[in-house]
Amino acid sequence: MVEELSGPHVGYLGLLRRIASHWRLSLIVCVGVAAPVAVWALLFLPKSYEAVAAIFIEDPRRGSVSTLRDWMPAGDASYQQAVLRSRSLAAAVVDNLPQDSMNELIRHAMHRDYVLAGQNLIRRLLGHEPVVFSPQQRAVRELLTARVRFESLPSGEVEIRAIAYHPQVAKDLANTYIEVLQSRSRSHIRDEARATRQFIENLLAQTKANLQEAEESLAKHQRGGTLKLPERSSVEMAQLAQLESNLADIQASEEIAKRRLAGLKGGKDSAGMPGRAARQALSERLAALEAKLATLEEKYASEHPLVKSTQAEINELKTALAAPPSISPGGRSAIRLTLGPADQAAVAKQVADAEVELASLQNREDVLKQSIARLSSRLSALGAEEWETSKVLRRVETHRSLYATLSEKLGTARVQEQGEDRGLRVIDRATLPLGPNNAPAKKIILLGILLGFGLGVGVAGVIEYFNQPIETEDDVFDATGLPVLGWLPTIAGHQPTTGVEREPLNLVNGSIPDTLPVEGCRSIRTSLESLNGSRKLQSIMLASAGPKEGKSTIVLNLAWVFWELGRRLILIDADLRRPSLHRGLRCPPQPGLADMLTGNVPWPRAGQGIREGFVFLPAGSTGTAKPGVLLTVAKLRGALELLTSHADLVLFDSAPVLAVADNLILASLVDGVILVVRAGETQRHDLVRAKDLLEKAGASLLGVVLNQVSPRETRRYYGRYGDYYGSRDGNIEPWWQRCRFWANKRTGVLR
Template identity: 30%
Template sequence: WTARAQLLLDPRQPRYADIEAVVAGLPADEATIATQIRLLQSRSFHARVMEDLGLFDDPEFNPLARLPEGQVPLEPRRGVSRLLSFLPRSWLVAWGLEAEPRPMLESEAARFGREAALAEFASRLEIRGDSSYVITLGFTAGDAEKAARIVNRIAEMFVDDQLKAKLLVTSRVGLWLEERLAALKREVEEAEAAVARYRAEHNLVAPSGAGPTLSDQELAELNKELIVARAQLAEKRAKLDLVRRLQQTGGRLDSVPEVAASPLIANLRNQETELLRQEAELSTLYGEKHPRMQQLRREKANLQAKIRAEIERIVKTLENEVRGMAARVAALERQLSGVKARTVVNREAEVRLRELERQAETSRKLYEELLARYKETREQQEIVEPDVRIVAKATPPAAPSSPGPRLFAAAGFGIFFVLGSFLALLLERMDRGLRSAREVEALLGLPTLARVPMLRLRRGTPPFRQLLDKPLSAYAESIRAIYTGLKLGGADRPPRVVLVASSLPEEGKTTIAVSLALFAARSNRRVLLVDLDLRRPSVHRALGWRISTGLVEYVAGERRLEEVVQHDPETGLHFLPIKGQTSNPTDLLESPRLRELMDWARANFDLVVLDSAPLASVTDGRLAALLADRVLFVVRWGETEEAAARDSVQMLREIGIEPAGVVFSMVDFKKHAQYRYGDIGRYYHKSQKYYVE
């Protein structure tokens, strides 16, 4: 059942004052609609809806909730198994396409159930947008009421998320404005305090740009006073110079304003005039020597002396005034110079003051703007609206949206049958790995001597420890089968030198060589294990030995034979490792000294096991095969491809060597028995009672 609801991305955004500057509405373009659809498809949104509706515990969505009570969930399918999820897991395990699934831990099960429920929820949600502003939501569920309830809740929670997001942004903006306003208020107070402090420190009383300062006013007044004083000094000096010239030339000083204005002079002149008048009147009556005439002349002389004395006093007064005026001019000039110096300092201080005032004014304006914005934001938080609204709620559908399960089952069975058959044929064609004795005999014409099982050991434990610790194990029995097969294969003349070869690296060649040599040594035979893999020697590492010399040094004549042959007292095995590198392995394998070594080994040991390089990788393996009596060819079960094995055996046959047989390494006997390849390996589970693991 599929229920549908519709959302409208409203392009008509009401604008209230400057609220859009804080929380702008979404533009109704294609990119915005695609973004809204992506938000509806997000896993976090789905998880919140499912939590709200309790769908994580719903068996329709969580596969673990459908399991019977008490059943432990198995680990989820991966890789090919996930692609073939329509097939039972037991089939895939039997075919080797999947390992045996292990039970999931409780924490893994909870996480898997949650992820599976989310994936199922997302697969049932349909979101469709077209060229309009409408987004259509559809949800499919097994019940009509449930489908309508889920899709309506998706729409409601999405609209709520839009509104909450806007309110959250508005709230965060308000908090940011509060913090910013507090910081700006402190900045304004500090800036204004700095202006006042600077003005006081530099005696700048008048505000900057508001008029002249005290220094300017003082300078102007001093300039005026100095101009007046200089004018007065010049005037006084001019009068004094005139008086002095008149005194020097004997001229009359009555023309001098100060003399003419003197009341004493005027009185004395009047008295003198009166005496002259009397003298003129008496001169007609008396003679020159008359006492009265002499008395008049004495009085006249006395008056003239007084006039001269008064004039001298006036001249002295002028001189004193000139000196006083000159002193005053000098004092004004000094005072003016001091004021000028202070004015220069004040000018420099005013530059800094104006800078401080500008900073204070800028902070004040920014504070006022943010304060106005903060008030608008606080007032308009209640009118924030979401950009999306529900225009059509879902109702329970009247008819199912998909055909019945029988039709699906029939179609699915037919499709899966065809796909399964095709896949089986494809896997069979792609699988080139050798697994059974019949395949080996048909492809290579060689018998299978043994199947060495895969060991699951602790890290760092060498496989040959199975021979020492568990001599009756399946692994020991497989090595015993190799040893017995070699003996029976040459009953008249058992081989003294056996080479263990393989097609490619990592096929278990060295492990089988070491195990075969160790088994023979534990059977009271004198055994020498020789490492002839000159490129990647590994015998000494497999035995856990650290060496300082080896085969390369012996062949080069740098060491004696007894110095390079090592003896392991625990196993009784002698082995000849490789320590150094050689630039030409071919020359070393063809050297007479190596052949002498092999002759010595044949004469002194019951069995010599050679570990060689892979045949398909380098030519060293073919040269080493010429030193041996028999060659064991190792095939890694399920991994060694038919072409590689066929080509490697053909290389040996081209140089006249027929391998003694094939040894399968790292065999998974459980899978081997499940595949039922038709060889003796399928009876492994019936033979387990004979092994002591």
């Protein structure tokens, strides 16, 4: 049972409190880590500069009239944002950068691919070839991963933030992005407008031919005199003509939607050529690379790495253009932009919107066909002549209406093809940064502070996890299974911890009967008296695991509270190595127990009367005494029988159990042993070891007394009873008095 109770147990709330008590250590560790990091970030981190440009990407379909909106490219703003973050645009930017900017991207990289470095190391160890990127590829990776970032705002504005080690390079990066994006965006919109115009022209020519045919048929009816306006169901025939006109308009819009969806998926366009836009982009890139190669050949030899890498890229592009464009099983062209996950999601949304639009047009077409069929069935009762006349008139009106609509939209498409790009607007071009960018240094300093704080808390946590002090009654019971006989709070006052005036002693003020320390001592006395009813307790020894835990203070104060009941009491200082009770009682240290055990001084002369019925037996002449020789079973048993015959209660102070084994024999002879534990100081494992030693020696353990209980625990247990116990005397002090005492203690001014 005892082994189970003394097993490992962690009170995590208490652990957190103890970690917080190491705030000085945590602060020192935090400063020790953060200070060098901050010095390095401020003095040795290469200065970087940030240039900012702003563009506005507007969906051209937003806010347009329905006639214009139906025939404009869908989701153009999403397309431009996808292109903005694409690898192909970054490659085009690298191709158009000045040579100085290109050199910085290659020679002074901000991005370090540690994963690739580790993989290459493994490949070298295995005898494989490492992965090596060309200067062009390295520049593109550097641009995408470390140099440029985009911040999109809900209003459609996009900030292009470029970072470089030189102000001019940062400016060139941001402005080159704008120039290349403008070129690509304008080319894309014009290509879309050109394709739309060509498709509308084809539809318009076909509609014009159909209109001419219908008008010729109408003229024949008029020349033959067979044209006669129907006299019945004129309203239904007018509705039928309107429905057929709407159906023709919807069918034309459906053809446009199909073409747009095929373009988004990378399939064939209206001319039947697969991947035309992608192939045109490759052609433009091939022309740019050939111009770049010509410039490089003027400066470098043919074996130069830049010349060789550029020539290799040109060969790859020529191979791709020479091969027939392949369509993937999902309908996407094999030649397409390299997009990230977010950009792919934007393109997928455009495809979904186009599919929804196409499905809506098909549903409207089905509804119109059903309405036309119903009206046609109603008009089936007309005569053949009337029906033919109405049919010719409807065809003419339908083709005229469609021809007018297509003519209007053809004019709109021509205006869009010749006009400027309205989807992309430059708000601000990048200018030279006025000063270095402090964001990287601030980020590194913040990371250093967080690392130092975490390390400081971690060190304190590790220390306290393995250093588990006893703090509460529950901790005592969990560790030993022994009952807590009582506890004493921290008694206000300053006592030296070293020298001849070291602790003890803090005497409770017995003249004030309602203080917490006094009531704590009386509570311990009451617990012992309740045990005295079940077994005889005439001799009691107070022990502790280590020094400075307060057993001398406890035994001295217990002697006072037992004496006030009228008990005949003998208080004995059995710590022959470091006696201390004589200082608390202001008595000479000898003669005493050592003289009595050696036989040099008899009992009556060795004791010193303190009060009537209260005799104190100090340690005696300990200079030449050997505790291991004096504290034998025979001598102690004889002395104990003699002393108990002259008193109702004999109290022994003793040496620390784990420090010396002097008093283990005495512990086996007395009626009971009380373990004194200093709250927040005595370690759990020390208390368990002391208990085991005493039990192996044959001691009868009565329980545990908690000494120096913290003010926090005192307030937790007895704060609500402060008035009852007389907080006016300072045992449960207000917070401002505690703060003043702490400040006085720090400054050395004690009042």
